[in-house]
Amino acid sequence: MAQVRARAPGKIILSGEHAVVHGSTAIAAAIDLHTHVSFRLDPSLPPGDEESAVDLELKDMALKFSWPSSKLREVLDDAVADPSNPASCSLERIKSISALVEEPIIPEAMIWLSSGVSAFLHLYTSIHGYKRGKVVVTSDLPLGSGLGSSSSFCVSLAGALLSLTDAVSFDKSQTGWFKLTKAELELVNKWAFEGEKIIHGKPSGIDNTISTFGSMIQFKSGELIQIKSSAPLRMLITNTKVGRNTKVLVAGVSGRSSRHLVAMSSVFTAVDCISKELLTILESPAADDISVTAREEKIEELLEMNQGLLQCMGVSHSSIETVLQTTLKYKLTSKLTGAGGGGCVLTLLPTCILLILPIISFSSLFVIGNLISCLLFIVKFT
């Protein structure tokens, strides 16, 4: 029997969400909230054995699933598991997996979880076949809120599953945390992308990439470049707690884009320019307090412009607008992050306000928090 634990972070998108699906540049940063996966593999029982099963426990939701290996073999066929070859889930296979997911009966109120459970079954059976094993998942992230819970779920899952195969080479008898090599991380990222496709429909790949490689990245057409901000940026993340689904929102933007091809491609080009300008500002050093303020004002303006274009794409929401208006009263600039339609909003906390924050702003932020019944926390990244 072998056991591993893996974790992968959530993210914020500073600029370029949605447009990145259509080839524009986007900028994302990892945040210190993770999905945690523990995986125990027990191949001692032959996969055809009555006792053999694949178990999944979603601890936060108090949900447990168990699929007998014989049932998986019957429904999904005898396809050979191949960890080193990230396989897309065919239409036929996704139909079979959906039938398996319906059977353990996810409570109606949690039916939105079914795409995550389907992604689990695809990754597990493609990497380990029908070997007996148990996966337990917990997450610090709010699910379906724009902070990339789906990608951190897929990345931590792919990382844990691959760690107990020959595709990942560290000494499995050792204890403690291991870092995967670049090639191994790339393999994790490719598998996670296959999982994201099941959850998102048409992901750009930015979320699984930032969750796999961490730090801050520029991302365009599947290519990432690691970036380093020359000075820290502090963001307030407000969760409107309005639920939404990334797949539906991404499809909505694609629909609008096919109806208004020329207008929408101009919107995507404008977002590309905003991300590139933001990148230049993030990387250019600020020499003194005046240039710090000037830098932050430019960033604020770009965030505001990006938010306007996201409204144009049809992915804002009245709850997001409430946060925008509320923070504006305190001269703070906000934009949605992730797919929008509710979910989380970013607010830049300029250095000058941070100096007086202990005196006046904590009470103000508390008011904002209560006003829209939200979860607030501050992230700092460089």
Ligand SMILES: Nc1ncnc2c1ncn2[C@@H]1O[C@H](COP(=O)(O)OP(=O)(O)O)[C@@H](O)[C@H]1O
């Ligand atoms: N811990 C988890 N366990 C099971 N499924 C998860 C988990 N985290 C995310 N998911 C899947 O991802 C979906 C949310 O993804 P999405 O709509 O992309 O929002 P976001 O990625 O911004 O949180 C959930 O509905 C679920 O299917």
Ligand SMILES: C[C@@](O)(CCOP(=O)(O)O)CC(=O)O
């Ligand atoms: C809207 C999008 O740009 C980001 C979605 O992020 P999230 O699932 O809302 O955390 C989609 C994508 O890039 O795949």
Ligand SMILES: [Mg+2]
């Ligand atoms: Mg997602």
